[in-house]
Amino acid sequence: MLKKPAANWREARRENARAAVLTAAWELVRADGLTALSLRELARRAGITTPTVYAYFESKNAILDAMFAQAAQEFVDLKASLPATDDPQQDLLTEARAFITFCVSDVPRYQLLFQHSVPGFTPSAESYELAVKALDVTRELLARNGVHDPRHLDIWTAVNIGLVGQQITNDPGGDRWSRLVEEVTRMFLAQFASGKSQ
Amino acid sequence: MLKKPAANWREARRENARAAVLTAAWELVRADGLTALSLRELARRAGITTPTVYAYFESKNAILDAMFAQAAQEFVDLKASLPATDDPQQDLLTEARAFITFCVSDVPRYQLLFQHSVPGFTPSAESYELAVKALDVTRELLARNGVHDPRHLDIWTAVNIGLVGQQITNDPGGDRWSRLVEEVTRMFLAQFASGKSQ
């Protein structure tokens, strides 16, 4: 509707160039931190000049928004890739492990997606909705474990985020907190699974 | 030893001025965020000019370090102010409540103290040690609840930080996560108190 097929190769070229800039952006923030994202250094890494960046993104915030959308999509893909076996407890543990690895393995992505820690930036509503929607998988997973209270979903996300936060802040590169995921999952399920909650 | 009593009033004057700058700094970061701390705006709020700031602090990082030291001391004071009753479970809940309120009521202080989220800044070793030492109170409190495994102390800090993080990030000004502290404390104690851990 919007684009004729004949113009597709142009669009594809443009998208490739945009993707290359985004790749350079991720490499930059992974190397120097999320707050170190500058258009000068980004352009240098991408092998172009600063004004050229504006040929593909209208502002720095537009780049951050595209990065947020990518991160949100990766989060959705992660959730979709989780196996559903006949052991709900094992599945929940698998999800927790996957989430923690997802966060710890790419700290700037975690900060962008879950901490909203870039000063002048708020994600677009659509990308944000995507990330929130991904929680539905967790909701179902908890339901299969007999956990139905929305408050307990909040507790589940909190303990997972807590492990991630402590791991990143106080033992970066290690596993002092991330290794506790199994024990924490047991604790959570012992209290809230199968209608055990008070 | 270092300062003669006769010079005390000079020292006191200087300390007052330093304290006034720090007060303005806290007001600034509470209003505009930790990353918005600039010497220009700080000076403006303190009713002085930028170079005058350097009469009291040798650099911006020195200001951040003084702020970190203040925050660490407030954290220590908070721990020291906790009542010790004959009900260890109640005391642990009281501590958790106090911690969460401490963090949520002053987000920049929380970020500075527990998130180390200022780009070029790392706290001085002494101030950092002060904050770590404050964990001893929690360690004792857990011991009085029959929790002795250091791993379970890590789990305890993680779940508390998790509630704080989710509260600040996803429901600022509300109580969606902070109100869950009692349920979370019950969950933790049910699993780990009195040598119940596996």
Next chain:
DNA sequence: GTCTATAGCTGGATAGAC
């Protein structure tokens, strides 16, 4: 100690030639 003035740098964003 406090000021005015400014150095020196880095940031986002734009003008205009090609």
Next chain:
DNA sequence: GTCTATCCAGCTATAGAC
């Protein structure tokens, strides 16, 4: 689309008069 050149704003920090 891509470049050179540049604008303008903000930052930390310093020089030097008073």
